[in-house]
Amino acid sequence: MSGVRFPFEPFRIKMVEPIGLTTREEREALLQEAGYNPFLIPAEKITIDLLTDSGTGAMSQAQWSAMLSGDESYAGARSYYHLRDVVQRVTGMPYFVPAHQGRAAENVFFAALDVGPGMFVPANQHFDTTRANVEVRGAQALDMVVSEGMEPHNLAPFKGNIDLDRLARFIDEMGAEHIPAVIITITNNSGGGQPVSLENIRRTKDLLAPHGIPLVLDAARFAENSYFIKMREPAAAEMSVAEIARATFDLADAFLMSAKKDAIVNIGGLIGVRDGTLFQKISTELILREGFITYGGLAGRDLEALAVGLEEGLDEHYLAYRVGQTAALAGRLQEAGLPLVEPPGGHAVFIDAKEMLPHIPQRQFPAHSFVVEMYRVGGVRAVEIGSVMFGGVDPVTGAERFPELELVRLALPRRVYTSSHLEYVADVCAEIYRRRETLRGLKIVYQAPTLRHFTARFSPL
Ligand code: F0G
Secondary structure (H helix, E strand, C coil): CCCCCCCCCCCCCCCCCCCCCCCHHHHHHHHHHCCCCHHHCCHHHCCEECCCCCCCCCCCHHHHHHHHCCCCCCCCCHHHHHHHHHHHHHHCCCEEEEECCHHHHHHHHHHHCCCCCCCEEEECCCCHHHHHHHHCCCCEEEECECHHHHCCCCCCCCCCCECHHHHHHHHHHHCHHHCCCEEEECCEHHHCCECCCHHHHHHHHHHHHHHCCCEEEECCCHHHHHHHHHHHCHHHCCCCHHHHHHHHHHCCCEEEEECCCCCCCCCCEEEEECCHHHHHHHHHHHHHHCCCCCCCCCCHHHHHHHHHHHHHCCCHHHHHHHHHHHHHHHHHHHHCCCCECCCCCCCEEEEEHHHHCCCCCHHHCHHHHHHHHHHHHHCEECEEECCCCCCEECCCCCCEECCCCCEEEEECCCCCCCHHHHHHHHHHHHHHHHCHHHCCCEEEEECCCCCHHHCCEEEEC
16 A cells, blocks of 8 residues: 655644544444434544544644633623634634624524525535525525536546536526525535635626625635645645635625634634625624624633634645645545545545445435444444435425435544544445445434434434
């Protein structure tokens, strides 16, 4: 095995946390108890946890020490002003509020925009909570990612781009008055963590501006997207990652951010807007649902950790290691023969379960079947991004729907696992892959009416 090399971890480990070790029998019993849904397995019973890169990062000594100076005042805390300075430096957005996490920001923002029945919110691709927050208001969430974004082996550099022709046609057909916003998710989590180019964002802005439709960034992974732009978009090669991030935000009318990703905090979110009137409506909603505008559901210490993390996440040595680590895991899996979404994304490696397990139809959840087997074999927790997450009954048409892509996501927490942890993960996946035709599908025995993947229970077929 050649062993794909990447920049070594640009940090030392100062505090350690024991890892959960279990026997195969224990894991079999735990799977049964959890209704074959890894979300319902206690984290102590997980050996390597790649469920998500959200809120699972390791904070730096700078973040921990900033937390001790958190100002816990209800209104106008010093920590708020610290965060405000950083948010303005990084994003340039004139108005912002904190929120406790990304989906809270989505709820407040869509309420302030009066999103409701008869409206459409197009995106390159909605993340599940964004889609749900649009649909729960009776509006329709539409995905318009470029066609190469749906082709796992297409090596195009910006497979997260929005299809501008399709978006232009859609605006003409539906009328701008029915489109309260267009969302660009950077990077495109649901589509394999693929980046969006600066040019695509600029052209989207040019398309929307004459119609008065706001361009909204779902900016959870803004730093990784900016790093990919630096690596892949020749016009931006000489810019720093921070400059690219700033140029990206400069094109947007607003952004929503789950700060639990690239800002490397365990909890937190942001809403940024350019328009003062919209900001006032957001403030009213925020006070009702999250808290006063200078803390938005967070403690003062959380605001401090976020202020430090927003800039740490843009460090280019860190990003080279981060994106390199993901690519290295992808390389190991490909050597073992597993079909992946290529090129690998920033925060996660995505395995193409449709190609890997053709004998399991989508209605029997092939990607989820692989996820269950990863836990059974190695105590590794991954997540399905396929027909459990995005399937089910369409709330508008009532028809059974299946997503185009059927993926297993191995999300890498930031600064948490070393390369030997990831070699173990690759070995577990390779072992299952060698006997993939022995895997069987599952059926759902319980599901919630929305966001069913979190709590669904299954039984093996
Ligand atoms: N937008 C994107 C692109 C996300 O990936 C997430 C969360 C959210 C919004 C919602 O933010 O969790 O802070 O409420 N993604 C996590 C994941 C949960 O595992 O990909 P949140």
